[in-house]
Amino acid sequence: MKKQTVILTMLSSILLLSACHKEPSESQQEQTASNTQVSNPDVLPYLNIQTKPAEYALPFCEKKNCIDIYIQTISTKDAWLNRWITTDLSRVVQAQIDLKQNLSLQQAINAYVKKSDDWQQEFSANQPYRLHIQTRVASQRNQYVLLQLQVSSKQADVEVKERQYFFVADRKLQKELSILDVIQPKYRVAFDQIVQDTYQQWLKQQSHNVQQTAPKKLYWGQADWFFDGEGIGLHYRANEIVKDAKQLEIFLNKQQTEQMLQPDVFHTMF
Numbered sequence: 624m625k626k627q628t629v630i631l632t633m634l635s636s637i638l639l640l641s642a643c644h645k646e647p648s649e650s651q652q653e654q655t656a657s658n659t660q661v662s663n664p665d666v667l668p669y670l671n672i673q674t675k676p677a678e679y680a681l682p683f684c685e686k687k688n689c690i691d692i693y694i695q696t697i698s699t700k701d702a703w704l705n706r707w708i709t710t711d712l713s714r715v716v717q718a719q720i721d722l723k724q725n726l727s728l729q730q731a732i733n734a735y736v737k738k739s740d741d742w743q744q745e746f747s748a749n750q751p752y753r754l755h756i757q758t759r760v761a762s763q764r765n766q767y768v769l770l771q772l773q774v775s776s777k778q779a780d781v782e783v784k785e786r787q788y789f790f791v792a793d794r795k796l797q798k799e800l801s802i803l804d805v806i807q808p809k810y811r812v813a814f815d816q817i818v819q820d821t822y823q824q825w826l827k828q829q830s831h832n833v834q835q836t837a838p839k840k841l842y843w844g845q846a847d848w849f850f851d852g853e854g855i856g857l858h859y860r861a862n863e864i865v866k867d868a869k870q871l872e873i874f875l876n877k878q879q880t881e882q883m884l885q886p887d888v889f890h891t892m893f
Contacts, residue, residue, distance in 0.1 A: 766795035854880030
């Protein structure tokens with residue numbers, strides 16, 4: 624009898640311990656796997672891109688005509704990329720009023736609002752500024768992200784219906800890339816020749832005034848660059864090279880891109 628009592632007691636203890644220990648749920652297992660990936664520096668966070676309004680504050684407006692600002696941004700699972708996107712938004716806002724400072728997005732918005740207020744105070748009929756920005760990841764190749772910002776704006780009497788800005792980031796190195804970062808030094812002369820030849824062809828199609836005032840040589844080190852399924856390219860916005868000039872895009876085909884890009888960049892990107 625005592626032996627049976629001991630056995631029953633042991634069985635009860637085992638069942639109790641089994642009930643207390645639960646297998647992790649599927650969502651818990653996914654979270655554990657996700658945490659393991661994030662802790663590994665060679666595994667980049669999955670982006671999971673979500674669109675949302677950018678976070679900034681506008682002053683209270685009692686006027687009939689108030690400043691019109693709307694900035695749509697994106698959020699991802701990559702914290703560094705989110706900060707980089709916000710920095711690029713600040714740069715684009717500043718570019719509308721010819722600023723180039725190390726400002727936060729809110730500080731850039733404040734400077735933009737002040738410019739609008741100053742413009743309205745000059746003359747009662749002057750309309751407030753308008754700025755709409757759409758943000759999207761135009762392309763992503765492994766750790767390389769191409770960010771495209773589309774701008775529609777009106778500052779003073781200058782209205783821009785559509786203007787595009789491109790920025791390229793290396794998520795693995797956590798840095799923004801310029802075209803000089805990816806072109807092999809030994810091919811920069813050859814790349815420059817392609818740029819200059821295309822520029823001269825483009826220049827012939829511009830107005831006489833543009834031809835007279837445009838620079839003879841195009842400096843491309845700080846130009847916006849982008850990539851697609853075939854190769855890389857440079858992008859110059861309308862009026863960027865010289866006033867009243869149209870936009871200019873210079874493409875390299877896949878063969879040229881493979882020859883001139885840093886090998887590790889080409890094989891990772893294409």
